[in-house]
Amino acid sequence: xxxxxxxxxxxxxxxxxxxxxxxxxxxxxxxxxxxxxxxxxxxxxxxxxxxxxxxxxxxxxxxxxxxxxxxxxxxxxxxxxxxxxxxxxxxxxxxxxxxxxxxxxxxxxxxxxxxxxxxxxxxxxxxxxxxxxxxxxxxxxxxxxxxxxxxxxxxxxxxxxxxxxxxxxxxxxxxxxxxxxxxxxxxxxxxxxxxxxxxxxxxxxxxxxxxxxxxxxxxxxxxxx
Amino acid sequence: xxxxxxxxxxxxxxxxxxxxxxxxxxxxxxxxxxxxxxxxxxxxxxxxxxxxxxxxxxxxxxxxxxxxxxxxxxxxxxxxxxxxxxxxxxxxxx
Numbered sequence: 001x002x003x004x005x006x007x008x009x010x011x012x013x014x015x016x017x018x019x020x021x022x023x024x025x026x027x028x029x030x031x032x033x034x035x036x037x038x039x040x041x042x043x044x045x046x047x048x049x050x051x052x053x054x055x056x057x058x059x060x061x062x063x064x065x066x067x068x069x070x071x072x073x074x075x076x077x078x079x080x081x082x083x084x085x086x087x088x089x090x091x092x093x094x095x096x097x098x099x100x101x102x103x104x105x106x107x108x109x110x111x112x113x114x115x116x117x118x119x120x121x122x123x124x125x126x127x128x129x130x131x132x133x134x135x136x137x138x139x140x141x142x143x144x145x146x147x148x149x150x151x152x153x154x155x156x157x158x159x160x161x162x163x164x165x166x167x168x169x170x171x172x173x174x175x176x177x178x179x180x181x182x183x184x185x186x187x188x189x190x191x192x193x194x195x196x197x198x199x200x201x202x203x204x205x206x207x208x209x210x211x212x213x214x215x216x217x218x219x220x221x222x223x224x225x
Numbered sequence: 226x227x228x229x230x231x232x233x234x235x236x237x238x239x240x241x242x243x244x245x246x247x248x249x250x251x252x253x254x255x256x257x258x259x260x261x262x263x264x265x266x267x268x269x270x271x272x273x274x275x276x277x278x279x280x281x282x283x284x285x286x287x288x289x290x291x292x293x294x295x296x297x298x299x300x301x302x303x304x305x306x307x308x309x310x311x312x313x314x315x316x317x318x319x
Contacts, residue, residue, distance in 0.1 A: 052285075056285065059280075104289065108272075108273050108276065111270070111273050112273055112277075153265070153269075154269075156266040157266075157269070
């Protein structure tokens with residue numbers, strides 16, 4: 001079974017559907033799961049006790065967890081000096097701490113099997129240092145650093161930890177962002193192309209493949225930087 | 226389950242995990258720090274095994290508490306400290 005956070009929409013939902021199509025058992029986590037037609041639990045990933053309750057449930061049901069995909073996150077495009085402190089806190093709590101909490105709570109379920117993979121999500125904006133995204137980028141840069149070090153900490157248990165850093169991808173997350181801004185980001189990629197959720201799913205497929213077992217602690221910038 | 230039994234079980238677990246007959250494992254053996262007899266890999270393995278043992282006896286062992294991380298009172302300072310923490314959590318949570 002693979003656990004996917006942020007499963008209710010956007011990238012997370014696309015990944016769940018991709019995995020289900022491949023006949024892989026999926027367990028979704030999101031704040032609102034009422035509309036989902038696959039096993040899922042409502043959970044606020046900024047609250048470790050809620051994540052622990054899910055880990056406990058899956059463990060008691062004897063589920064074998066083979067992977068964790070941390071897609072849950074919030075986007076914010078604003079100059080740091082114009083961002084209210086509460087918003088800054090929410091961005092860091094959801095993106096960075098949410099990823100850390102899920103990793104530290106679900107990893108022991110894979111440590112028991114001495115096998116598994118974790119995929120975290122950053123953004124190409126980290127490598128590009130995009131203006132107007134400093135707090136969001138800071139939270140995602142934290143995820144990249146966490147990925148590198150956590151990969152070392154769980155490497156002996158045959159658990160690979162990698163990070164995907166997409167550019168603009170057609171999901172709810174970039175709704176309201178002008179074409180001009182999106183094109184500007186795309187033009188800074190090595191391959192100047194707007195990618196889709198399918199590209200991200202292809203990378204998930206790669207990280208699930210035993211042939212990629214030598215890849216860990218890496219950040220894959222989609223389109224290249 | 227009595228405290229002495231828990232400490233004995235942890236001693237046995239640590240002995241099995243370090244798999245080195247030249248190391249004498251006692252209740253006072255440190256698990257972390259410069260005198261620690263166990264590496265980080267086996268420390269995680271030990272925690273996972275204790276979590277499973279706690280499930281068997283009906284409670285949830287929490288090793289990421291602030292107490293566990295505290296330098297002065299850290300539960301990993303010795304096997305007996307870890308045993309005491311396991312026992313205290315068992316009594317509190319059952």
